[in-house]
Amino acid sequence: MADLHTATERLNLNGFLDLEIDPTLDLVEEINRLKREKNAIILAHYYQDSDIQDIADYIGDSLGLSQKAASTDADIIVFAGVHFMAETAKMLSPGKKVLLPDLKAGCSLADSCPPALFKKFKEKHPDHLVVSYINCTAELKTLTDICCTSTNALAIIESIPKDQPIIFAPDKNLGAYLIKKTGRDMILWNGACMVHEIFSHERIVKLRQRHPNAKFIAHPECEAHILDMADYIGSTTGLLKYTINDSATEFIVATEAGILHQMEKASPHKTFIPAPPENNCACNDCPHMKRNTLEKLYLCMKYELPEIILPEWVIAQGRASIDRMLEISEKAGLIAG
Numbered sequence: 001m002a003d004l005h006t007a008t009e010r011l012n013l014n015g016f017l018d019l020e021i022d023p024t025l026d027l028v029e030e031i032n033r034l035k036r037e038k039n040a041i042i043l044a045h046y047y048q049d050s051d052i053q054d055i056a057d058y059i060g061d062s063l064g065l066s067q068k069a070a071s072t073d074a075d076i077i078v079f080a081g082v083h084f085m086a087e088t089a090k091m092l093s094p095g096k097k098v099l100l101p102d103l104k105a106g107c108s109l110a111d112s113c114p115p116a117l118f119k120k121f122k123e124k125h126p127d128h129l130v131v132s133y134i135n136c137t138a139e140l141k142t143l144t145d146i147c148c149t150s151t152n153a154l155a156i157i158e159s160i161p162k163d164q165p166i167i168f169a170p171d172k173n174l175g176a177y178l179i180k181k182t183g184r185d186m187i188l189w190n191g192a193c194m195v196h197e198i199f200s201h202e203r204i205v206k207l208r209q210r211h212p213n214a215k216f217i218a219h220p221e222c223e224a225h226i227l228d229m230a231d232y233i234g235s236t237t238g239l240l241k242y243t244i245n246d247s248a249t250e251f252i253v254a255t256e257a258g259i260l261h262q263m264e265k266a267s268p269h270k271t272f273i274p275a276p277p278e279n280n281c282a283c284n285d286c287p288h289m290k291r292n293t294l295e296k297l298y299l300c301m302k303y304e305l306p307e308i309i310l311p312e313w314v315i316a317q318g319r320a321s322i323d324r325m326l327e328i329s330e331k332a333g334l335i336a337g
């Protein structure tokens with residue numbers, strides 16, 4: 001265990017267990033063995049690398065993942081996603097051990113809304129109800145009345161009486177899309193996702209000219225000038241379902257590129273083209289989501305580190321906003337399979 005001791009010290013700096021792995025190990029076999037031995041469940045977001053998606057017990061969008069985290073009877077939840085998702089799982093299942101392969105798998109949207117600043121902002125609008133996109137820190141959830149995800153955001157806003165003023169945080173793009181869809185005049189926090197703000201209008205237009213039969217589909221975290229071009233706008237699950245049910249055989253996809261793995265698996269005869277970013281970088285790969293690797297997943301399951309620990313007051317005060325979201329989703333029939 002000497003190497004674990006050294007690695008745990010390094011965990012503080014790197015955010016993950018930095019240990020050598022025997023190169024002859026079959027990691028997939030080992031992870032499956034650890035799952036059985038420890039009664040662990042692996043929950044993976046669609047934006048994870050395909051090898052992680054393929055070993056997961058459940059793959060889904062933010063809503064599906066939180067519903068699964070709330071209902072699982074596993075002893076350990078291994079979250080192949082980003083920090084706010086693992087925190088949400090911990091808030092929903094505080095008695096379970098929640099592991100995240102890399103603690104530095106953060107989120108630019110969550111980072112764009114520091115709780116201390118938001119608290120001051122909220123104090124200026126005391127009569128407003130706070131709806132926060134689930135892509136925010138656990139502490140921000142303590143300042144939130146109702147959470148939402150991209151799947152249920154519309155249903156959540158529509159469940160609120162029309163005369164009730166709303167602050168929507170932290171995603172200004174999703175917020176602007178909801179204002180357009182609902183006609184509600186919400187106050188928006190000025191946050192955004194670094195991945196969904198990178199798409200190039202000009203390059204998408206050119207790509208569509210070269211693929212005139214392709215449908216252009218986009219996640220609502222994209223900017224309005226990108227959404228205005230879309231044939232369909234939806235959450236990752238919505239986009240996946242659309243590609244399965246629509247008769248088109250070509251799709252240009254404006255969201256994180258990890259979702260293409262499930263699209264290709266579900267419709268092997270169809271072609272999926274990632275929407276081009278502003279330059280030739282791989283910017284539609286989320287650098288936070290992609291911090292998780294099969295190696296880190298294996299080590300985290302073996303040593304049960306890094307673990308998500310939250311102060312009790314954060315769980316006590318933040319959980320209500322997620323529970324309200326889950327209740328409204330259930331009433332609206334938005335239950336992931």
Ligand code: 13P
Nearest residue numbers: 061062149150151235236
């Ligand atoms: P959904 O999982 O709700 O589609 O949101 C995508 C996302 O950005 C998660 O980080």
Ligand code: SF4
Nearest residue numbers: 107108109193195286
């Ligand atoms: Fe956050 Fe954007 Fe990455 Fe999702 S894709 S985790 S919103 S930075």
